[in-house]
Amino acid sequence: MYYIDPHIHMVSRTTDDYQTLARMGCIAMSEPAFWAGFDRGSVDGFRDYFRQLTEVEPARAAQYGIQHFTWLCINAKEAENVELSREVMKMIPEFLDCANVLGIGEIGLNKNTRNESIVFQEHVELAIEHNQQVLIHTPHLADKYQGTRMILDMLGGYSGLDRSRVLVDHVEEHTVRDVIDAGYWAGMTLYPVTKCTPARAVDIIEQMGPDRLCVNSAGDWGPSKPTAVPDLIMEMRRRGHSEGMIHQVVFGNPYQFFSQSQHFSFEMPTPETRVFDNL
Amino acid sequence: MKASQILDREFLEVRAKILEIAASLDRMDRAEGDLTGHPNRQLLGRGIDLLASKDVDRAEQVQLLFSREYVDGWQDDFELKSRT
Numbered sequence: 001m002y003y004i005d006p007h008i009h010m011v012s013r014t015t016d017d018y019q020t021l022a023r024m025g026c027i028a029m030s031e032p033a034f035w036a037g038f039d040r041g042s043v044d045g046f047r048d049y050f051r052q053l054t055e056v057e058p059a060r061a062a063q064y065g066i067q068h069f070t071w072l073c074i075n076a077k078e079a080e081n082v083e084l085s086r087e088v089m090k091m092i093p094e095f096l097d098c099a100n101v102l103g104i105g106e107i108g109l110n111k112n113t114r115n116e117s118i119v120f121q122e123h124v125e126l127a128i129e130h131n132q133q134v135l136i137h138t139p140h141l142a143d144k145y146q147g148t149r150m151i152l153d154m155l156g157g158y159s160g161l162d163r164s165r166v167l168v169d170h171v172e173e174h175t176v177r178d179v180i181d182a183g184y185w186a187g188m189t190l191y192p193v194t195k196c197t198p199a200r201a202v203d204i205i206e207q208m209g210p211d212r213l214c215v216n217s218a219g220d221w222g223p224s225k226p227t228a229v230p231d232l233i234m235e236m237r238r239r240g241h242s243e244g245m246i247h248q249v250v251f252g253n254p255y256q257f258f259s260q261s262q263h264f265s266f267e268m269p270t271p272e273t274r275v276f277d278n279l
Numbered sequence: 280m281k282a283s284q285i286l287d288r289e290f291l292e293v294r295a296k297i298l299e300i301a302a303s304l305d306r307m308d309r310a311e312g313d314l315t316g317h318p319n320r321q322l323l324g325r326g327i328d329l330l331a332s333k334d335v336d337r338a339e340q341v342q343l344l345f346s347r348e349y350v351d352g353w354q355d356d357f358e359l360k361s362r363t
Contacts, residue, residue, distance in 0.1 A: 145346035
């Protein structure tokens, strides 16, 4: 089954991972800007990173028939430095016309601080000003519930924000309902220890229904599994869910959400263009 | 899937998880030092109690147990400007 991974950090993965993902049916992905494992010291560090996201990764992915899209921001962890964040946000419009940029993300909160909140709001305003979609990171572990509620509070203040163009990511059992009920898209991240397992994600799909729910691997430089979406496909099949419903979750939903971005020029593989013939 | 099918499928997996929790608690108790009153040990005990409840939202309740509290009016505490 073809699928889209709507949240995966390929700058942290090897080229072998691109090949494995392609063999497993991944034909498109989106890569939000995030923390590199260390705090970058200058706006030029981010400019180089954004070039990597808009030039290098799309070319690397294309070798395996995968279409690569991206989101730009300064992530919540580095947003604690408000001065640097404002320099980065001022620079982001330079990249918004790049062919694979879907919007602003993954913005959000990390430790739910005042500085993070200020930078989050300014990112949202940048997105509204430039008519961009938004992809939002919610905090980990004990901070998730509080941080998600704070994010929803802040988003609710923007009358000019189209909720159907916003995805709130890393939802779990205690946050998914608030996000969906408020009219946003929700993402579930299949990730060891700190987020959701494939089995729990399928539980949530069964309870919430598949509408406006996406699943992703987040595959990054930490302990993570870039092929987690196929694990979810397998779990849904084991439980007897229809191929149509599985397709909606792993392909139709991210396709529908991304289609609201002017740069989502996706093309289905054809017998002439597909790289692997095992699907 | 029927409940009995899920039980058959997941029995060994759940048994193994319960065993891991039991072994972890034994390990703490055998080790030097007293955890009575330690907030995280108390949280684990409350989490284990939740598993024995008959509610059908145990996973959500466990998540909330291990979550920081959300406080209404936090924007005032942060002195955030209201946005539109």
